[in-house]
Amino acid sequence: MTLQRVLTTILLGITTSISAMSQDAVTDTTKKASGDSNRNVLMNASSASQPRQISLGLPISGYAYIFEDGLPVSYYNYQVYPYKSWHNGVSHESVQTMGPQDMVLKYGVITYSVDSKSKLAGDKLEGKVNYSLNHFGRHMVDANVSTPLGKGWGISVGTYHNYDPGSNHLDMTKLQESAHFYKAAISKTWNEGRGKAGLIYQFSRFKEINENYGPFIFVGDGSVRKYEGFKLGTDQYRPANSRIKYLDVATGKMVEDDIDDANTSKVHHVNFVLDYLWSSGVKLSVHSKFKHGQSLRSNTTVMGVSDALPGSGYTYEDGAAYQGKVQTRRMLHFDGFEHSWMTNAALSGKSKDLRHNWRAEVDYWLNHAGINTSMYLFAHEAKKDPKLLLLNGNEGFSYNSYAEFYNGHEHKVFGLVSDEWNVSSRLWLYGGVRLEYLNVRGLAANDMNEGNARHVGFSLADAGVVKNHFSNHHFNSAFIGSLRFALLHGFGLQAEYSSATIHSQLFHYGTSTYPTQKGMTTNYFRGGIYWKNKWIDLTSQLTHITMSNSQERPNLSHVLTKDAGDLKAGMSESYTKTYFYDIATIGWLTDAVVTPVKGLSIHVMFTIRDPKYKNYTITPTFSDGVTETYDFTNKTITALSKTELEIEPSYRFGNWRVWLSARYFSKQYINKTNTLYFNGRWETFGGVDFKLNSHVSFAASVVNILNQKGASGTIASADLITDPTQYKNYVMAGTFIRPFTFEFTTKLNL
Numbered sequence: 001m002t003l004q005r006v007l008t009t010i011l012l013g014i015t016t017s018i019s020a021m022s023q024d025a026v027t028d029t030t031k032k033a034s035g036d037s038n039r040n041v042l043m044n045a046s047s048a049s050q051p052r053q054i055s056l057g058l059p060i061s062g063y064a065y066i067f068e069d070g071l072p073v074s075y076y077n078y079q080v081y082p083y084k085s086w087h088n089g090v091s092h093e094s095v096q097t098m099g100p101q102d103m104v105l106k107y108g109v110i111t112y113s114v115d116s117k118s119k120l121a122g123d124k125l126e127g128k129v130n131y132s133l134n135h136f137g138r139h140m141v142d143a144n145v146s147t148p149l150g151k152g153w154g155i156s157v158g159t160y161h162n163y164d165p166g167s168n169h170l171d172m173t174k175l176q177e178s179a180h181f182y183k184a185a186i187s188k189t190w191n192e193g194r195g196k197a198g199l200i201y202q203f204s205r206f207k208e209i210n211e212n213y214g215p216f217i218f219v220g221d222g223s224v225r226k227y228e229g230f231k232l233g234t235d236q237y238r239p240a241n242s243r244i245k246y247l248d249v250a251t252g253k254m255v256e257d258d259i260d261d262a263n264t265s266k267v268h269h270v271n272f273v274l275d276y277l278w279s280s281g282v283k284l285s286v287h288s289k290f291k292h293g294q295s296l297r298s299n300t301t302v303m304g305v306s307d308a309l310p311g312s313g314y315t316y317e318d319g320a321a322y323q324g325k326v327q328t329r330r331m332l333h334f335d336g337f338e339h340s341w342m343t344n345a346a347l348s349g350k351s352k353d354l355r356h357n358w359r360a361e362v363d364y365w366l367n368h369a370g371i372n373t374s375m376y377l378f379a380h381e382a383k384k385d386p387k388l389l390l391l392n393g394n395e396g397f398s399y400n401s402y403a404e405f406y407n408g409h410e411h412k413v414f415g416l417v418s419d420e421w422n423v424s425s426r427l428w429l430y431g432g433v434r435l436e437y438l439n440v441r442g443l444a445a446n447d448m449n450e451g452n453a454r455h456v457g458f459s460l461a462d463a464g465v466v467k468n469h470f471s472n473h474h475f476n477s478a479f480i481g482s483l484r485f486a487l488l489h490g491f492g493l494q495a496e497y498s499s500a501t502i503h504s505q506l507f508h509y510g511t512s513t514y515p516t517q518k519g520m521t522t523n524y525f526r527g528g529i530y531w532k533n534k535w536i537d538l539t540s541q542l543t544h545i546t547m548s549n550s551q552e553r554p555n556l557s558h559v560l561t562k563d564a565g566d567l568k569a570g571m572s573e574s575y576t577k578t579y580f581y582d583i584a585t586i587g588w589l590t591d592a593v594v595t596p597v598k599g600l601s602i603h604v605m606f607t608i609r610d611p612k613y614k615n616y617t618i619t620p621t622f623s624d625g626v627t628e629t630y631d632f633t634n635k636t637i638t639a640l641s642k643t644e645l646e647i648e649p650s651y652r653f654g655n656w657r658v659w660l661s662a663r664y665f666s667k668q669y670i671n672k673t674n675t676l677y678f679n680g681r682w683e684t685f686g687g688v689d690f691k692l693n694s695h696v697s698f699a700a701s702v703v704n705i706l707n708q709k710g711a712s713g714t715i716a717s718a719d720l721i722t723d724p725t726q727y728k729n730y731v732m733a734g735t736f737i738r739p740f741t742f743e744f745t746t747k748l749n750l
Helices: 003-021 099-104 505-511
Strands: 065-068 092-098 113-118 126-134 139-150 153-164 177-190 195-208 213-218 243-247 254-258 263-279 283-308 324-351 356-381 387-392 403-422 427-444 466-488 491-502 522-532 535-553 554-559 573-576 581-596 599-612 642-655 657-666 680-693 696-703 732-733 739-750
Touching: 092 099, 099 403, 099 427, 099 466, 099 491, 113 243, 213 283, 243 324, 243 356, 283 554, 283 732, 356 505, 403 466, 403 505, 491 535
Parallel strands: 065 113
Antiparallel strands: 092 113, 126 139, 126 739, 139 153, 153 177, 177 195, 195 263, 213 732, 243 254, 263 283, 283 324, 324 356, 356 387, 356 403, 403 427, 427 466, 466 491, 491 522, 522 535, 535 581, 554 573, 581 599, 599 642, 642 657, 657 680, 680 696, 696 739
């Protein structure tokens, strides 16, 4: 994460707050809920290049939503992930946070996202270059130049390159992330700047090997300690083998591929933007986007750490028998594509008395997408610089016992209207409605046919597999209503309620289970007080969020009672199936930006909440025929903290600025039975930037100042257990946050 990204997000939040403080009782009731713009989505403790995902009290899955030029970077937030063809940098005019009140109408979901706007040519020559490096060997170059050509025409050209070996350098690859972006735009401005149009093309080639795993000893009281001296964040926990071998789910044939090639995405974007402002104050905005992308991803997740005993069948590659700790991993090889076209047109304006600020938008989105997901398990030593282990002479086992396939189209047509109404000097109202027609159709291999059941050795080429056609039509809806009432100048009450219902989309058809056709509804309420003046911008409010019919595919572990496939009785089986459940979270959030003296700004955010599973009962049948029932209702949601605290002071003096950001996350449960947990942790950042002159500035920053490991993850074998004593001093593997990292950035403005 470059310091520029950190500073940009913090400054955006501070600027928004200071601007709001100077307004009167009517205009301080802006639609943007206080605190939303302060959520630093670009400051990520787990990644130097990706936005972080912020939870409202719901389980976090996938990656952060990203918008660019009025439309999503990716049609879905899945597989051809948006961060693989987007980066924050000088090729953007602006990058900011989009809060739930906007996302509920723009996308039909209630969450935070990144909203960005591409850099188009202005009325003068502009050039910017940023260069960043860190002490682990990461180098990033980001450059853009724009210039007018005359008669309102202009061009903007940018490029971005990121070379990141990671903090735990891997023998299997030189770079864990290699990104190359090329962007060019031509634009036209007319009618004294009231009209502007641009055509933007971008090509990206993005390679990422996500390898932030390591072993440690789970003590049993929420703490962890080193396992055989392994240093989380800097030691390697992956065999040096740079080739992967999988059973292609499409053909049923074994395929061997290079690890770098198997994790590379290539994406083309063509964006068209048009904005025109009439003299009446009505504004027309048209955004259209075509995306052609393919993403290959060979992604491993760590399973359990077990003991290889005599006769277990584990050997080194040379055939020598192995006894000791064994790390099992699940490898998913994704081969996905997205060919999408999304267009929206919006009109916005104000009433003559300036009391209403209205917007109307209509969108048509079309997506042709597909996925082939092959799967296998493999094993290696549970130690630093591990060696690959064979099971019964094979590098992989349990091939395609879980596999995905779909190939189809999705159409969306939706419209939205919203209005901000300054009723009086004390009362402000905001409301919006979104209505959507959704059609999904295509081919899948679901359980509509018995031969489509996943098993060891499954492929679409099997004689019993019959690809089933599907075609479903749904109506989705979303709405939001909010108000603010000024009791005193700068002090009052505020409340907001939003709701969104969505149905299964194309990517839900990839598994063996035919997706539910029931709607998944999320309801979100927040309400409390606000207080704004020249030195404080504060909100304190109750929050409540519920989600019905949520889908999850957990990895459950079961000790086999008899031999099944490649596994013998007594060994652990990884079991995956789709389950549906509800969620409810109640909490309280207080957010404040305080500016006690000139140059000093302190942002504080405090959240307490109680996230619970609801109506979550499962009855899995494992490969040995054993069927068991588990009830997780009213258990705390795993990997979510009940208490979060953010403290972000910033002080500017002369050409200098110093800043600090500290986030605390309280304990998080490891398993759904809530018998095991990780203690709370801090994520800390800090830095100094210096402006030499109008053309040159420097920034130095530190990630993870306290050098905490941030050990987290799950114990696959423990998700179903109720007696935690067997997991005291238990060797496991999990994820970690970035270790102590020093970063330095030079910024040039021509």
